[in-house]
Amino acid sequence: VGGEILEYVEGVSLKTRFPLREIYNNPAGVILGGYLSVFFDQSFGPLSYLVAKRPAVSLDLNTTFIRPVTIADGEIIIECEVVRLGKSFIFMTAQAFNSKRKLVATATSRMAVIGD
Numbered sequence: 001v002g003g004e005i006l007e008y009v010e011g012v013s014l015k016t017r018f019p020l021r022e023i024y025n026n027p028a029g030v031i032l033g034g035y036l037s038v039f040f041d042q043s044f045g046p047l048s049y050l051v052a053k054r055p056a057v058s059l060d061l062n063t064t065f066i067r068p069v070t071i072a073d074g075e076i077i078i079e080c081e082v083v084r085l086g087k088s089f090i091f092m093t094a095q096a097f098n099s100k101r102k103l104v105a106t107a108t109s110r111m112a113v114i115g116d
Contacts, residue, residue, distance in 0.1 A: 001035070003042050006077070013081040014047040020071050031069040033105075036076065037061060040094050040107040043078040048090050048111045051082055056090055056111040063107045073098035080107075088113055 007015040016039070024035040041061055048056040069076065080094035089112055096105040 001038055001042065003039065005046065008047075008050060011051050011082065011085075013079065014043055014050070016043045016046075016078045016080075018042075018076045018078070020069065020073060020075060022071055025071070029070060031071075031073075033063065033065050036065065036069065036096055036105045037063045037107070039076055039078050039096065040080070040105075040109070043080045043094060044092050044107075044109045044111065047080055047082065047092060048113075051085050052090060052113045054113060054115045056113045059089075059110045059112050061107060061109045063105055065105050067102065067104050069098060069104050073100070073104075075099050076104065077101075 003016050003018045006017050018039045024031045026032050077097045083091040083093055092109045094107045098104050
């Protein structure tokens with residue numbers, strides 16, 4: 001979906017940006033919530049790899065929608081951080097902001113670290 005990493009604080013957080021495209025709209029002209037979940041997932045994934053130093057898979061992804069998002073918002077900025085890094089699991093949280101820095105959604109994720 002064309003995201004880009006803006007900032008990484010080692011072992012702590014990741015900030016990403018995603019452009020909004022008309023194809024993400026529902027018939028009412030509002031970005032489908034599933035795309036916001038994709039933006040979160042595409043932020044949690046790289047952060048999990050960077051902190052665990054090996055692959056991890058999503059066990060759950062919980063998204064809370066706060067306000068509608070439209071093409072006029074221009075882009076979505078995701079700020080995610082590690083809440084807890086264990087040997088087998090990573091717990092993370094994130095916030096999504098529009099280009100005016102208004103909070104549009106939040107998410108949490110629990111991931112299982114795989115491999116040796």
